Amino acid sequence: MTTIFINIKELLQTRTSTIEKVSGQEMKILPSIKNAYLLVKDDEIIDYGVMNDTCFGIADEVIDCTGKIVMPTWIDSHTHIVYAGNREQEFVDRINGLTYEEIANRGGGIVNSAEKLQNTSEEDLYKQSKKRLEEVMQLGTGAVEIKSGYGLTPEAEMKMLRVIRKLKQEYKLPVKATFLGAHAVPKAFKNNTAGYIDQVINEMLPAIANENLADYIDIFCEKGYFSIEDTKRVLAAGKKYGLKPKIHVNQFNIIGGVAAGVEYNALSVDHLEVISDEDIEILKNSETMPVALPSCSYFLSIPYTPARKLIDAGLPLALATDFNPGSTPSGNMNFVISTACIKMKMTPEEAINAATINAAYAMGISESHGSITVGKKANLILTKEIPSYGFLPYAFGTNNIDSVFINGKKI
Ligand SMILES: N=CN[C@@H](CCC(=O)O)C(=O)O
Numbered sequence: 499m500t501t502i503f504i505n506i507k508e509l510l511q512t513r514t515s516t517i518e519k520v521s522g523q524e525m526k527i528l529p530s531i532k533n534a535y536l537l538v539k540d541d542e543i544i545d546y547g548v549m550n551d552t553c554f555g556i557a558d559e560v561i562d563c564t565g566k567i568v569m570p571t572w573i574d575s576h577t578h579i580v581y582a583g584n585r586e587q588e589f590v591d592r593i594n595g596l597t598y599e600e601i602a603n604r605g606g607g608i609v610n611s612a613e614k615l616q617n618t619s620e621e622d623l624y625k626q627s628k629k630r631l632e633e634v635m636q637l638g639t640g641a642v643e644i645k646s647g648y649g650l651t652p653e654a655e656m657k658m659l660r661v662i663r664k665l666k667q668e669y670k671l672p673v674k675a676t677f678l679g680a681h682a683v684p685k686a687f688k689n690n691t692a693g694y695i696d697q698v699i700n701e702m703l704p705a706i707a708n709e710n711l712a713d714y715i716d717i718f719c720e721k722g723y724f725s726i727e728d729t730k731r732v733l734a735a736g737k738k739y740g741l742k743p744k745i746h747v748n749q750f751n752i753i754g755g756v757a758a759g760v761e762y763n764a765l766s767v768d769h770l771e772v773i774s775d776e777d778i779e780i781l782k783n784s785e786t787m788p789v790a791l792p793s794c795s796y797f798l799s800i801p802y803t804p805a806r807k808l809i810d811a812g813l814p815l816a817l818a819t820d821f822n823p824g825s826t827p828s829g830n831m832n833f834v835i836s837t838a839c840i841k842m843k844m845t846p847e848e849a850i851n852a853a854t855i856n857a858a859y860a861m862g863i864s865e866s867h868g869s870i871t872v873g874k875k876a877n878l879i880l881t882k883e884i885p886s887y888g889f890l891p892y893a894f895g896t897n898n899i900d901s902v903f904i905n906g907k908k909i
């Protein structure tokens with residue numbers, strides 16, 4: 499089955515060679531073709547270029563894109579979309595003056611979500627999660643990483659990872675599973691963080707590896723959660739099972755998480771709302787992708803990742819949602835790119851690069867996704883009629899997506 503998209507106002511992120519990521523000044527450049535066509539065979543991009551007479555009559559299906567933009571789908575490399583219920587009450591508590599930290603110290607936060615999830619059946623958890631996945635796909639997300647970490651017991655962590663596996667099986671978009679057993683210390687291990695880390699390493703990890711339930715390993719490296727020592731123990735253990743790290747660091751405090759991530763060759767270090775010059779130097783000498791989560795900063799009213807500082811230092815940057823019930827109850831990548839432009843002073847080109855090709859790198863799929871390249875999967879966004887691609891971040895809150903294609907098929 500062949501499909502041709504014709505009269506495309508502008509085809510974005512066209513890359514002739516398979517690049518892995520773009521860094522620093524390169525992020526300002528978003529290659530594109532105006533008045534373009536794009537030819538798809540089954541699930542793959544097979545050709546594209548400037549519109550010409552040969553475009554007519556060569557495909558089984560023709561999609562007229564007059565006035566519309568075509569681009570690769572958003573790639574969301576950091577989410578927690580498998581969770582139970584919500585934390586609306588904590589949202590109101592914060593409005594009334596409590597901080598995120600104070601709520602966690604009172605037994606709310608991640609352990610609150612864990613209690614809810616432990617009392618939710620696998621079937622119900624799947625139903626709640628698939629609804630969120632379907633919603634974000636309609637908003638243009640064509641690949642998603644999903645973390646465990648709201649189980650905090652061997653049984654509940656496995657339940658989360660099985661739900662992620664089911665999502666992987668039922669939906670056509672790439673889904674990567676990350677084991678985040680060390681997300682918070684559960685009540686049963688109060689004042690015994692080392693004991694919980696032992697359980698993560700000695701009980702959870704082998705069982706997860708045995709069922710091949712995870713692609714990556716994560717830990718919340720932060721004051722009041724897990725130390726650098728805990729982080730290194732977990733990452734070393736994950737490595738034995740072939741799990742590359744993608745870790746939560748520098749959300750509230752700089753405690754050395756970036757250096758630990760780079761030391762263990764992390765695919766990405768995520769959050770970075772606070773970051774030191776030393777961290778930037780360490781990242782410069784690494785293959786690790788920094789990932790910013792602007793919706794989290796928006797929702798918690800915490801600093802935004804200093805994107806300008808990172809990009810101007812020559813680093814790459816990816817953007818993701820962090821969709822979760824506590825700090826970011828939104829999986830809308832369109833809002834993420836708008837917020838990155840508005841609050842972090844990224845240009846539209848930088849934000850689109852960060853949410854497509856660099857995001858693909860942060861998920862380990864840049865060989866097959868993240869750009870319009872011959873041989874890559876046809877995961878595409880077709881916009882509504884808009885004046886230019888800059889309109890996407892500019893018109894924040896407006897849904898400018900006409901349709902989304904996964905593996906060449908409209909969803
Ligand atoms: N910071 C750690 N984990 C999640 C939030 C967890 C929660 O509050 O439920 C995050 O990335 O923001």
Ligand SMILES: [Zn+2]
Pocket residue numbers: 576577578746820822
């Ligand atoms: Zn997160």
